[in-house]
Amino acid sequence: MSKNLVIIPTYNETENIEDIIRTVFALPTPFDVLIVDDNSPDGTPWKVQQLQEKFPERLFLEIRKQKSGLGKAYVHGFKWALAKNYDYIFEMDADFSHNPNDLEKLYATCSEKNADMAIGSRYVSGVNVVNWPLSRVLLSYFASVYVKLITGMKIHDTTAGFVCYKRKVLESINLDKIKFVGYAFQIEMKYRAFAKRFRLVEVPIIFTDRTKGESKMSNAIIKEAVFGVISLRIQKMFGKL
Secondary structure, X not given: OOOEEEEEEEOOOOOOHHHHHHHHHOOOOOOEEEEEEOXXXXXXXXXXXXXXXXXXXXXXXXXXXXXXXXXXXXXXXHHHHHHOOOOEEEEOOOOOOOOHHHHHHHHHHHHXXXXXXXXXXXXXXXXXXXXXXXXXHHHHHHHHHHHHHHHOOOOOOOOOOOEEEEHHHHHHOOHHHOOOOOHHHHHHHHHHHHHOOOOEEEEEOOEEOOOOOOOOOOHHHHHHHHHHHHHHHHHHHOOOO
């Protein structure tokens, strides 16, 4: 058993899941993988179960009864990771928009450079996004600018979903209070860590939009992020974060 766990939430990722798992396991640093699947009807859990026969000590699967959002899937995974005593817990997408090789950089930033939370950042060294339409790039970039203005966090990519946490960060956050599910979930996790004065460090990455499967973006997710940030700031002002 490794001390590092990569949590990958899935819903209908049968086209990507085997490749992403095998790529993570081929890295020089040992990483275990936990797939948190929202009962995908396309056979994603079945593919993972097949791979578990080949990687019984490294690959784990949690199947939730219904699709209830990215945030809830990650919280499920965080609780699982803490119960299994992992030291470094990672968030990563299943669709190769996050390059698995960059797990090494995130891990080194926390394990060797004293970061409590390493963030794979699209915007810390310019705009490093491939295959996104300009409208999507602008939405994501200015969402982070908006969040910085409201929260005071000095983070360029506040909606980033490629993250390494030291165990103590997740232990310090009341995971049962996490309520957001999309971009707002990613902002909320960073803001709660920031409010507790943990050291958040951005690591430059290149983000490549998925080539297989379908995006889970929706107007509801965008709306949640816009109003969720204001809610988080108000909670912090009144000591309720």
